[in-house]
Amino acid sequence: MPHAPVPPQRRANARRMRKTLTDAELKLWNEFRAHRLMGLSFRRQMPIAGYIVDFACPVHRLIVEIDGSQHALASNISYDEIRTRRLQTAGWTVLRFWNGDILRDIDNVCTHIIRTTGKDLP
Template sequence: MPKQHIHNKSQLKTKRQELRKKLTPAEAFLWTHIKSRQLKGKRFTKQHSIGNYIVDFYCASEKLIIELDGEVHNNPVTQEYDNIRSSYLENLGYTVIRFENKLVFENLPSVLKAIALNFKN
């Protein structure tokens, strides 16, 4: 059986490009600290798609996904969607970690430390 292509599906390319151009303030701020292998030499990509989901940040070498959540994630419908999405990704062998936008701005060192603690190598 051929291996299914689940990364960066072509039908999501336009959406990924749009999201990259319009990062939230928290995404843009975190990106300035993790891009170009700044965090322990690990390479991250932003707005990477896996299956039908587009994740905020992805580190392939660690199979690590970082999601940043704003106020919109504080309602039961969105939380249920986030749980389904995280379960799907975790069942594929990825680690999904989430941070509130506010935490990225107020305590960046602890966010970067928490990300690094999820590195296996």
């Protein structure tokens, strides 16, 4: 399936965001990088279906989004729902986690991600 075009401004924003991770993104990336999480290969700020997603595991068509408090606003909830449906229509599974969940309970977040891929836990 060909990639949907990503506007240059959005692509530049993704490049900038790869360099300036939030605390939650950094904590999760440290679990993902170099295939540390059960050998899964994740990419950061990957363009998919016209969007830039936080993390993607292309082999399992899995997207992991990290949401800060701004995602609780009514206007953002609606946008996130549309975005999630579009990504699902493109054949991806989308998992969303709050920043606080990652910062306080990274082990359960990682367990949930592993289970979603269908891999067996050690």
